[in-house]
């Protein structure tokens with residue numbers, strides 16, 4: 374081969390070799406001859422060769438020295454690394470505090486171990502399958518030297534017979550045992566019908582036309598997403614762009630606080646559906662919604678007399694008492710001291726049962742099932758208090774004398790409107806259930822009226838908290854049951 378370089382910059386493009394010898398192509402007339410020739414060539418020490426036939430020929434693989442594929446080992450190796458990657462990643466992320474500079478995320482779920490084999494199998498399995506599939510697909514392409522866009526053999530007219538009735542053996546010039554002087558003779562000896570040298574044209578750099586077309590098409594398609602994004606930048610949409618399930622989202626309707634639609638009935642012209650243009654209809658003046666009549670004011674407020682009306686008119690909001698100008702102490706309303714009785718509420722065993730059930734649902738979490746103020750929420754909150762992570766007001770013991778002595782109406786009001794830091798329960802609990810709870814609270818108080826418990830100093834004290842000892846001498850035998858109880862807790866009396 375000549376290696377000539379032009380020093381004249383004005384001359385034609387550098388004149389290197391215009392073609393390179395790739396190998397020699399021999400045609401045989403029968404498959405048996407082809408196999409035979411392959412055998413001989415192999416025995417002559419030639420390794421870089423390939424046979425072409427229109428159909429699979431038995432015995433040709435060993436004849437040209439094709440060994441078993443290495444693909445399975447490649448797939449095994451990649452699959453195993455998939456196993457280690459998946460296991461390792463899960464371990465690093467879930468069971469360690471940090472992975473190098475990155476923080477780990479040890480996340481405790483239901484007290485399960487941070488790393489356990491069974492839990493990590495699915496991800497590992499998936500990663501192994503995925504990596505093996507890729508290794509198989511890409512590996513078989515790579516081992517076969519694909520994709521290959523051109524082959525000099527395709528420029529040889531005779532070679533077209535390879536898909537029809539030609540049996541070809543191609544011996545590559547790169548083979549160390551390729552001897553350009555003797556190869557022709559050898560092939561003829563082995564039965565070649567015709568021989569042809571195969572050259573690679575080094576001056577032809579043209580891409581196949583379809584490649585250029587596909588490239589241009591792909592480029593055009595790639596501009597679409599940014600174009601769509603750019604277009605949507607200035608757009609606003611009231612509906613999701615993709616609305617797979619229409620439900621009843623586009624029905625003809627008007628919503629509560631919107632303008633009523635214009636409608637036409639029969640041949641009429643379109644006109645507003647309602648004269649006031651509002652889609653929502655207000656309450657009809659002078660009427661009461663079915664089941665909403667709250668004429669029994671004492672029942673709904675826990676307050677007897679005229680004040681009850683005031684509380685009701687406040688829309689069920691907290692009863693606001695006006696402080697007395699003289700002593701600053703807010704005037705207490707006239708609380709009901711007796712349980713109400715109507716078609717919704719009666720004092721009986723059934724109501725008591727209902728009250729207990731509601732109490733256990735709504736109140737026990739804070740006040741405890743016995744009402745001593747030791748519910749689970751309260752206990753937890755006190756723990757947080759001690760840690761400085763909450764500021765919680767102790768849920769009061771319902772056996773505290775300040776509560777025991779309260780009239781039923783006042784306890785009802787506490788449930789309805791809340792008190793101090795306790796929230797209101799009027800929206801969760803119906804009035805009749807509130808009264809049932811009051812009934813149960815009263816029963817709870819009675820049940821512990823003369824119970825005793827050990828205090829911190831190991832002394833047995835009454836569960837029911839007594840008022841502080843009076844500073845002045847107590848009046849003897851007051852008619853008021855409260856005072857009696859306060860002074861003589863061991864007495865079994867003190868019922869409401």
Ligand code: HEC
Nearest residue numbers: 735736739766767768769776784787788792793794795798
């Ligand atoms: C989220 C916790 C919590 C729940 C639930 C709860 N309470 Fe309370 N309750 C409190 C706290 C806290 C206080 C003390 C409020 C204060 O002193 O500021 C209290 C105080 C009370 C008082 C005394 C009010 C007074 O006059 O001092 C009564 C009575 C009472 N609750 C009854 C109930 C009843 C009945 C229920 C169930 C409907 C209930 N509570 C549900 C936390 C709760």
